Amino acid sequence: MNLEPALEAFFAEADELLTRMEESLLGLESAPDDSELINDIFRAAHTIKGTAGVFGFDDVVRFTHEVESVLDRVRDGEIAVTPDVIGLFLRNKDHIGALVRAVAEKTDIDDAQRADGETQLAELRVLLGKPAAVPAATGLVAADKPAVGASAPDMESGSGNWHLSLRFGTDVLRGGMDPLSFLRYLRTLGDIVHLTTVIEALPNWLKLDPESCYLGFEIDFRSDASKAEIEGVFEFVRDECVLHIVPPHAQVSEYISVIRALPEDVTMLGEMLVASGALTRAELERGLALQAGAASAAVEPTAEGEQPAAAVAPPPLGEILVETGAVSPGVVDAALTRQKQVKDAKAQEARSLRIDADKLDQLIELVGELVVASAGVQNVAQMLAQSQLTEASEVLSRLVEEVRDQALSLRMVQIGATFQRFQRVVRDVSRDLGKDIELQISGADTELDKTVVERIGDPLMHLVRNSMDHGIEPTEVRIAAGKSARAKVMLNAYHEAGSIVIDVADDGGGLNRAKILRKAIERGLVPEENQLSDREIDRLIFEPGFSTADAVSNLSGRGVGMDVVRRDIEALRGTVEIDTEPGKGTRIRIRLPLTLAIIDGFRVGIDKASFVLPVDMIVECVELAGATRDAARIRGYLDMRGEVLPLLWLRQVFDIHSDAPPRRENVVVVQFGQTKAGIVVDHLMGEHQTVIRPLGKLFSSLRGVSGSTILGSGEIALILDVAGLMKMAVSGTTVSQAELAGSAG
Amino acid sequence: MNARNALALAVPDEDPDADQQEQYLTFRLGDESYALGLLSVKEIIEYGGVTQVPMMPGFVRGVINLRGRVVPVIDLAARLRSESAAVTRRTCIVIVEVENEGEAQDMGIIVDAVSQVVDIPPEAVEPGPSFGAKVRADFIAGMGKLDEGFVIMLDIDRVLSGEDMAAVNDMKAVA
Numbered sequence: 001m002n003l004e005p006a007l008e009a010f011f012a013e014a015d016e017l018l019t020r021m022e023e024s025l026l027g028l029e030s031a032p033d034d035s036e037l038i039n040d041i042f043r044a045a046h047t048i049k050g051t052a053g054v055f056g057f058d059d060v061v062r063f064t065h066e067v068e069s070v071l072d073r074v075r076d077g078e079i080a081v082t083p084d085v086i087g088l089f090l091r092n093k094d095h096i097g098a099l100v101r102a103v104a105e106k107t108d109i110d111d112a113q114r115a116d117g118e119t120q121l122a123e124l125r126v127l128l129g130k131p132a133a134v135p136a137a138t139g140l141v142a143a144d145k146p147a148v149g150a151s152a153p154d155m156e157s158g159s160g161n162w163h164l165s166l167r168f169g170t171d172v173l174r175g176g177m178d179p180l181s182f183l184r185y186l187r188t189l190g191d192i193v194h195l196t197t198v199i200e201a202l203p204n205w206l207k208l209d210p211e212s213c214y215l216g217f218e219i220d221f222r223s224d225a226s227k228a229e230i231e232g233v234f235e236f237v238r239d240e241c242v243l244h245i246v247p248p249h250a251q252v253s254e255y256i257s258v259i260r261a262l263p264e265d266v267t268m269l270g271e272m273l274v275a276s277g278a279l280t281r282a283e284l285e286r287g288l289a290l291q292a293g294a295a296s297a298a299v300e301p302t303a304e305g306e307q308p309a310a311a312v313a314p315p316p317l318g319e320i321l322v323e324t325g326a327v328s329p330g331v332v333d334a335a336l337t338r339q340k341q342v343k344d345a346k347a348q349e350a351r352s353l354r355i356d357a358d359k360l361d362q363l364i365e366l367v368g369e370l371v372v373a374s375a376g377v378q379n380v381a382q383m384l385a386q387s388q389l390t391e392a393s394e395v396l397s398r399l400v401e402e403v404r405d406q407a408l409s410l411r412m413v414q415i416g417a418t419f420q421r422f423q424r425v426v427r428d429v430s431r432d433l434g435k436d437i438e439l440q441i442s443g444a445d446t447e448l449d450k451t452v453v454e455r456i457g458d459p460l461m462h463l464v465r466n467s468m469d470h471g472i473e474p475t476e477v478r479i480a481a482g483k484s485a486r487a488k489v490m491l492n493a494y495h496e497a498g499s500i501v502i503d504v505a506d507d508g509g510g511l512n513r514a515k516i517l518r519k520a521i522e523r524g525l526v527p528e529e530n531q532l533s534d535r536e537i538d539r540l541i542f543e544p545g546f547s548t549a550d551a552v553s554n555l556s557g558r559g560v561g562m563d564v565v566r567r568d569i570e571a572l573r574g575t576v577e578i579d580t581e582p583g584k585g586t587r588i589r590i591r592l593p594l595t596l597a598i599i600d601g602f603r604v605g606i607d608k609a610s611f612v613l614p615v616d617m618i619v620e621c622v623e624l625a626g627a628t629r630d631a632a633r634i635r636g637y638l639d640m641r642g643e644v645l646p647l648l649w650l651r652q653v654f655d656i657h658s659d660a661p662p663r664r665e666n667v668v669v670v671q672f673g674q675t676k677a678g679i680v681v682d683h684l685m686g687e688h689q690t691v692i693r694p695l696g697k698l699f700s701s702l703r704g705v706s707g708s709t710i711l712g713s714g715e716i717a718l719i720l721d722v723a724g725l726m727k728m729a730v731s732g733t734t735v736s737q738a739e740l741a742g743s744a745g
Numbered sequence: 746m747n748a749r750n751a752l753a754l755a756v757p758d759e760d761p762d763a764d765q766q767e768q769y770l771t772f773r774l775g776d777e778s779y780a781l782g783l784l785s786v787k788e789i790i791e792y793g794g795v796t797q798v799p800m801m802p803g804f805v806r807g808v809i810n811l812r813g814r815v816v817p818v819i820d821l822a823a824r825l826r827s828e829s830a831a832v833t834r835r836t837c838i839v840i841v842e843v844e845n846e847g848e849a850q851d852m853g854i855i856v857d858a859v860s861q862v863v864d865i866p867p868e869a870v871e872p873g874p875s876f877g878a879k880v881r882a883d884f885i886a887g888m889g890k891l892d893e894g895f896v897i898m899l900d901i902d903r904v905l906s907g908e909d910m911a912a913v914n915d916m917k918a919v920a
Binding site: 369715 | 794796799813817848
């Protein structure tokens, strides 16, 4: 039996739940009375415990159980929500995460973590008012017994037990679930008083499929758990099993209705209930007689067979119950409404689907091929100039474009989740530093490529920590400077001209340029006599081996931060800018491409070679001819309606030799950030969908080219990296200078 | 001609027969014969459709579209002996799979003409000359003794090692 898929689902879910738990906990800090949040946290812990129990991850269950117990008290208002309690829960959350991870990686948590876990358990027990010194080994037992034992005496009475009718679906085993483990887990909630195994569904031995589950159980269960909790035990097989839970001290009719709803022979089940002491024989007979009367008025029920009795159309159970006066119509209505709500919630959940990232990548890859193929068809259609074919290919390419956009949007995720993680970071770090810092998040719904989101986390972490550690002044200094004691770190994301911009800003002291310059000279990063502009000085912090922290803290200050940040971001074809004002704060602006897979490209040609520019970056195209062309050649810039537009001759930059000088030239005006420039090419060849294919390691040091694409004709065109080209243009037009400039900042 | 298919028929991938490891593809480059372990050869295609990549050292001829994949093409003559090969009717691109920092990568190498597949048993392999050869000593895995004379057996992973080539690339870029 392969449990892997189910396990993976568990790990993914646990991850999500823990994240949600953390979010809610942090939310609780500002709104300690919000019962919704407390419920959320409780639910998260409970689900993790439940699922872990099903898989038999005892460590997780043991720890989470304690957490849950305390949470339960908090929910009941018996324990006040103080910052200390929240802090403890946050640590608990981390520990649960560590335990789950350990299970996922099939390793053990290390001793330090184990010790930490025990300390946390002790603290939790103190909150529960239990002796803290419960030996760890008996934790599970000790944790459960008091809960049940305390209220046990008044549960002794005859039918004071829960009655569970459980029929597992035939596919339960194939789904990777072991019925036994659910029962085992059920026992953590209370005692199984009586259990009858229902084997009626077992077919003839010859027909028996060993991979199918034919078993059912009738269980009498003593526990003070709520119905929801008991139901929760079976959460993982809820869709695949038939489960009826009859509460303690229930009406006989309820038992009867359960009996009717189950596939097995009515009398047999009745006998079981009598045997288990849930019903007396008299009660049973009275209930059965009532129902039989009603049923005979409809169709004769086939008592045996696999079909659920409900399918044989007896009067709805609700009706019988109402007729016998067991329940008032209102109650039935309420129950029905409740049922509907549950269904609606289910429908909501089903609307989002978990997909294997690899599958998604394959899809994107295929869509990429499709785009190339469709471009090929369009080429041929244009060549043949047959109107019907052209029309058909137009329709095709429009559809392909839509498919492409949709496929790409599958990869787009909101950056919110990444930002949200920083709430905790800011909270913890600000405590460590003794500064009062709040994190402001905006633009959390900005979407960007999943790969980018995954890889932007680390650089952001560096930046946020740096802001808090170096950027924000100690509280006394802030107050002395007339600023509010509470400092702000801001994370903001938005779209701009085909790229996504992420700002990490703080309202701290800004960069200390004098200090930076002094350090840089000390470390030999810049020659002493050099006159640097403010901007150049600011950029020095991105140099390898640069750090201005007077004391090395465990957060930052080892000088490995900022240059790594720059490298990470550049690896994503992004750029990083810094903007600082002494006394007011610093803003670091990261600019990233929206997607790494497919872009709308604009094809240009030089001689026979073609190149592709991202359309998003193109402002306009103008012809370069006559006197303007001669003037532009000499001056190196163009007068664009009164604006100076620096020009970049791609032919020269790329050192393309051709026998005849081009008869015509065109300027493609591109914009990157605040800078505009003109790229001079021979021909303009129009817009094409472009699937980006990386050029590989061999070309990793190549600047000005970000990748390649396969054209409809099968030829390869290089995709120009506008940012890289501009950098080269700013610092001179040869590669070597660009290289040097790149390494000098 | 698809050497890879032929290979797949002859021997299962996961357990390469010892015989296969002694098989080599020989080809000509200028006036010299070279040999390449057959297991690293994926296919041989006609020369053509190479897109130049600017600002790269001379031995990087460009990239080709190999059934939808972009594969770099190396001018082997330029890489080995710093002389560029002229394209003739018999010029071929040999697609080889090289191991690069643990990653398998396909690359094309330009050769003047593909000769044949030969068996070179280990006892027929002489160590390469420590000096004197036109080819860098560390590119030579050995000298194979054939009836018609020696062939230079290339250590193709070393020849096409990305790190080494990138280093050359930087040098050229700065120079």
